[in-house]
Amino acid sequence: MSKVLVSDPIDQAGIDILSQVATVDVKTGLKPAELIEIIGEYDALMIRSGTRVTQEIIEAGTQLKIIGRAGVGVDNVDVPAATRKGIVVVNSPEGNTIAAAEHALAMMLSLSRHIPDANASVKKGEWDRKTFVGAEVYKKTLGVVGLGKIGSHVANVAKAMGMKLLAYDPFISTERAEQLGCQLVDLDLLFQQADYITLHIPKTPETTNLINAKTLGKMKPTARIINCARGGIIDEAALAAAIREGKIAGAALDVFDSEPLGESELRSLGKDIILTPHLGASTTEAQVNVAIDVAEQIRDVLLGLPARSAVNIPGLGPDVLEELKPYMQLSETLGNLVGQLAGGRVETLTVRLQGELATNKSQPLVVAALKGLLYQALRERVNYVNATIEAKERGIRVIETRDASARDYAGSIHLEATGSLGTHSVTGALLGDKEIHLTDVDGFPINVPPSKYMLFTLHRDMPGIIGKLGSLLGSFNVNIASMQVGRKIVRGDAVMALSIDDPLPDGILDEITKVPGIRDAYTVTL
Ligand SMILES: NC(=O)C1=CN([C@@H]2O[C@H](COP(=O)(O)OP(=O)(O)OC[C@H]3O[C@@H](n4cnc5c(N)ncnc54)[C@H](O)[C@@H]3O)[C@@H](O)[C@H]2O)C=CC1
Numbered sequence: 156m157s158k159v160l161v162s163d164p165i166d167q168a169g170i171d172i173l174s175q176v177a178t179v180d181v182k183t184g185l186k187p188a189e190l191i192e193i194i195g196e197y198d199a200l201m202i203r204s205g206t207r208v209t210q211e212i213i214e215a216g217t218q219l220k221i222i223g224r225a226g227v228g229v230d231n232v233d234v235p236a237a238t239r240k241g242i243v244v245v246n247s248p249e250g251n252t253i254a255a256a257e258h259a260l261a262m263m264l265s266l267s268r269h270i271p272d273a274n275a276s277v278k279k280g281e282w283d284r285k286t287f288v289g290a291e292v293y294k295k296t297l298g299v300v301g302l303g304k305i306g307s308h309v310a311n312v313a314k315a316m317g318m319k320l321l322a323y324d325p326f327i328s329t330e331r332a333e334q335l336g337c338q339l340v341d342l343d344l345l346f347q348q349a350d351y352i353t354l355h356i357p358k359t360p361e362t363t364n365l366i367n368a369k370t371l372g373k374m375k376p377t378a379r380i381i382n383c384a385r386g387g388i389i390d391e392a393a394l395a396a397a398i399r400e401g402k403i404a405g406a407a408l409d410v411f412d413s414e415p416l417g418e419s420e421l422r423s424l425g426k427d428i429i430l431t432p433h434l435g436a437s438t439t440e441a442q443v444n445v446a447i448d449v450a451e452q453i454r455d456v457l458l459g460l461p462a463r464s465a466v467n468i469p470g471l472g473p474d475v476l477e478e479l480k481p482y483m484q485l486s487e488t489l490g491n492l493v494g495q496l497a498g499g500r501v502e503t504l505t506v507r508l509q510g511e512l513a514t515n516k517s518q519p520l521v522v523a524a525l526k527g528l529l530y531q532a533l534r535e536r537v538n539y540v541n542a543t544i545e546a547k548e549r550g551i552r553v554i555e556t557r558d559a560s561a562r563d564y565a566g567s568i569h570l571e572a573t574g575s576l577g578t579h580s581v582t583g584a585l586l587g588d589k590e591i592h593l594t595d596v597d598g599f600p601i602n603v604p605p606s607k608y609m610l611f612t613l614h615r616d617m618p619g620i621i622g623k624l625g626s627l628l629g630s631f632n633v634n635i636a637s638m639q640v641g642r643k644i645v646r647g648d649a650v651m652a653l654s655i656d657d658p659l660p661d662g663i664l665d666e667i668t669k670v671p672g673i674r675d676a677y678t679v680t681l
């Protein structure tokens with residue numbers, strides 16, 4: 156049974172899902188050295204923002220197949236190091252969207268009305284109504300930096316509160332911004348005009364210290380900044396100075412350059428600053444959502460299935476993935492089969508998507524074909540993450556083609572592998588209840604479901620040949636489960652596909668090719 160380590164607190168709903176397929180150890184608060192010491196035992200690691208998964212930890216995770224981040228940001232995971240080792244990194248892109256958006260909105264209102272300090276004052280026994288006079292958000296301008304999932308929800312609610320909305324996000328369209336009631340503007344204009352600025356962007360080289368002494372200098376003295384995105388987007392020293400000097404009115408921060416927040420001037424700015432300990436996702440609902448979302452993906456990957464929100468493989472929406480999953484399995488099976496037929500080193504793999512599949516996203520199907528192709532060489536070390544890199548490193552040239560006119564089956568995949576021992580091709584489709592069928596081998600039409608052990612022969616279509624092969628296999632105690640011949644013309648060349656119950660004993664292939672009329676024989680394990 157697989158083993159999963161959960162190294163940050165996650166909801167029991169996630170543990171229950173993981174327990175369906177794995178032994179789950181929950182060990183929170185581990186020091187890096189302690190994690191390095193034990194990570195080698197585990198197939199999967201599930202974290203929140205508390206665990207920093209460094210290259211060292213990834214190197215020590217010799218069995219690791221997947222790292223699951225129960226949340227959005229994966230900046231606490233060395234994703235390139237994981238990718239190099241073929242480890243899938245998954246997150247929960249939407250599970251805590253509402254929680255984070257509501258936290259940002261709560262921060263904005265709390266900051267405007269000094270709620271935290273007023274509350275603390277009353278709890279101390281005071282009744283001070285003068286100090287805590289606030290400002291309304293109604294008819295004020297909110298500048299949303301990053302109009303993704305969280306930024307969009309914030310914009311929607313802020314619009315309902317009567318705020319005027321400006322947005323800056325270089326990666327979204329004017330139409331999308333307009334749908335959300337936002338005017339898309341450049342950053343300078345947003346800084347100059349906004350009464351409130353809320354950040355909903357990832358931390359990247361471009362966004363690091365986006366809010367600095369210079370940009371703070373462009374803002375209104377009444378401006379307030381909310382950061383529930385990532386620490387490091389704001390230069391904290393510059394922000395503290397700007398508030399202290401009255402260059403802006405205040406800030407509400409949930410995230411910090413270094414967490415937990417240590418000694419910091421930010422703590423001494425009174426009612427003009429609100430600080431929360433990275434609570435954006437800390438709602439019961441969000442924690443259930445992210446735990447289930449990520450645990451399901453870990454379960455799927457441990458069962459050999461693709462993950463729906465992997466950050467280091469081609470991104471696919473859950474709907475698309477659901478539709479594509481059976482075809483990915485088809486493509487992988489065909490890749491494995493054609494790799495074994497080709498035998499030696501494959502130099503070129505041609506992937507042709509046919510019929511209805513011709514209009515589909517090809518990248519996941521190509522990756523799946525490569526995963527299958529490389530399986531014999533790399534076994535469990537090849538996966539959806541590293542298949543492309545591994546193929547590239549082996550110098551395998553990949554050609555993608557499409558043929559929408561191929562109409563034998565609704566959608567089919569044709570793979571052709573050319574290598575040191577020649578060229579072989581296979582085609583497959585999903586029939587009936589999405590069952591994989593091989594529909595062509597080396598240009599000969601067949602219709603067989605693949606089985607674990609198979610034998611393929613290339614022979615002359617002539618009387619007696621099937622009987623001779625059957626007797627030969629019988630003499631080696633090999634039981635044939637099914638057999639089919641594919642031929643183009645009577646008494647011409649033909650292919651025989653046999654499903655057998657056990658692997659072929661050593662030496663039998665040579666005997667098979669000695670049968671008059673049989674030119675070649677290939678044994679395959681799928
Ligand atoms: N405080 C907390 O507990 C939580 C924080 N977060 C953080 O919130 C942030 C936003 O998350 P989502 O909305 O889910 O992400 P998202 O990916 O849906 O949206 C991010 C948006 O930022 C935009 N963007 C990227 N680079 C930009 C740039 N240089 N300038 C302006 N816009 C840029 C993107 O186009 C995208 O629209 C992330 O940093 C995430 O880690 C998310 C959940 C909880």
Ligand SMILES: O=C(O)CCC(=O)C(=O)O
Nearest residue numbers: 203204225226227228436
């Ligand atoms: O796990 C958490 O509480 C932090 C959430 C977060 O920051 C994120 O999802 O990006």
